Amino acid sequence: MIAIVKYNVGNIMSVQNAVTRLGYDSIITDDKKDLLSADKVILPGVGEAGTAMKSLYEKQLDKVIISLTKPVLGICLGLQLLCRSSEEGNTQCLGIFDTHVKKLPPRDKVPHTGWDNFAWLQGDLLDGIDPDIDLFYVHSYYSGICRHTTAVCDYILPFSAAMKNGNFYAVQFHPEKSAAAGDRVMKNFLEL
Amino acid sequence: MLKKRIIPCLDIRDGRTVKGVKFIDIQDAGDPVELAKRYVTEGADELVFLDITATVEKRKTLISLVERIAAEINIPFTVGGGIDSIDDVGLLIKAGADKISVNTSAVKNPELISEISNRFGSQCVVVAIDTGFIDNEWIVYVNGGRTPTSLKTVGWALNAEKHGAGEILLTSMNTDGTKSGFSIDITREVTKRINIPVIASGGAGSMEHFRDVFLSAGCSAALAASIFHFGEISIRDLKKYLMEENIAVR
Structure with a gap:
């Protein structure tokens, strides 16, 4: 069972739809017990960092998420929430990845x-993906490059496209919206 | 490198795809999900579904269609057409739409853009602008391009950006349906003046038209409907052509 964390952000359904298309059972949940008993956990997210973290604190999911030892995948805002902090709403985040999230400078x-x-x-999550392959992005904030960065995308400046720290994985792009290449990334995670 | 996007637009009425030129001679063109899947296979980068259903009643059909699209399509899609309340937006996002486009309702009440942006993020608000060149200037039209307003196109685009729009879908009434090419001057002007992506629309008739609008106007994406539906240009051939013309596409 794959647990998809339910919190105050948009379009979580699309992550569940992608998991379903790949043949896995999933549950959208904000219940600690589900996160603890699932095989894997996905932290999705389209939305605003401050509101999202507040929603995690209110449900006391922040401590549960960082205590997990099973594979966890953060997507888009999910990646940013796994960093130390974010400039968006001046937000303290979960601190799994050793970097800060900033707004893209408006040079483009x-x-x-x-x-x-x-x-x-590099790395197992992006197995089968060439650097030339395109994935779908939509974000105004970016995570800097740090020792946990496993892929870099260069738009305005180089930023973390994927990160890994132990059992925690994250991608800035939307694998659930990236056609066949995105399905491959999702499948790589689901098969970890 | 960020790629230029090619976006087919599907007109929807009562849950079915319809084909027609300027809403005249409308014919049933089948199940939108099947057509959408074909476009995805051909390499479409995103899809836009424009609901031309008149009544509120029929809106329920749209919601269930959006749920089906979301379940079966693995690229981003926008839903637009007569959306005028944050509640409508909430229902469509919950059903799985990635972005919502607003047009007349945003002109009447620009706060709607802020409301959607604050609640669901700016990435999901596309402000669609229908523009026409009249008395030597580009102005904004509403009600499906039937009613001129006092708004100047560039000014309205700037205001939409200020209110939190994530993208502008700019349709030129002067070229829409004519297959004579995109309106490059206004597309370039809007692209230059705002800092959010601009999707060019209206007038695509050949592959060269796409090349010209990307090279001369610098827009992020180009949208077309009939040339894709009627099979005049396949998305795959178009992308191959653009690549040969040194335009970065997926």
Whole structure:
């Protein structure tokens, strides 16, 4: 069973739809017990960091998430919430990844919207993905590059496209909206 | 490198795809999900579903259609057409829409843009602007392009950005349905003046038209309906052509 964390953000259904298309059972939940008993946990997210963290605190899911030892995947805002802190709403985040989240400087169109490839990438989550392959991004904030960065995308500046720290994985793009390449990334995670 | 996007638009009435030129001679063109899947296979980067259903009653059909699209389509999609309340938006997002486009309702009440943006994020608000060139200036039209307003196109685009729009879908009434090419001047002007992505729309008739609007106007994406529906241009051939013209596409 895959647990998809339910909190105050938009479009969680699309993550569940992708998991279902790949043949896995899932549950959208804000119940600690479900997160603890699931095989894997996905922290999805489209929305605002401050509101999202507040929603996690209120449900006391913050401590549960950081205590998990099973594979956890943060998507988009989910990646940013797994960082130390975010400039968006001046928010303290979960602190799994050793970096800060900042707003993209407006030297080009923001949000970074559309299909983009990688400057470099490595690791099991992106197995089968070439650096030339495009995935779908839509975000105005970015996570800096740090020792946990496993893939870099370069738009306005180089930022973390994927990160890993132990059992915690995260991607800035939306694998659930990235056609066949996105399905491959989701499948890699689900098969970990 | 961020790629230029090609976006087919599907007109929806009572849950079915319809084909027609400027809402005249409308014919049933089948199940939107099946057509959408075909576009995804051909390499569409996103999809826009424009609901032209008149009545509120029939809106329920739209919700169940959006749920089906979300279950079966693995690229982003926008839903638009007569959406005028935050409650409508909530229902469509819950059903699985990635973005909502607003047009007349945003002109009447720009706060709607802020409301959607604050609640669901700016990435999910597309402000669709129908523009026409009249008396030597580009102005905004509402009600499906039938009613001119006193708003200037660039000014309205700037205001929409200020209110939290994530993207502008700019349709030129002067070229829409003519297949004579996109209106490059206004598309370039809006693209230059605002800092959010602009989708060019209206007038696509050949592959060269797409090349020209990307190269000359610098927009992020281009949208078309009939040339894709009637099979005049396949998305796959279009992308191959653009790549040969050194335009970065997926």
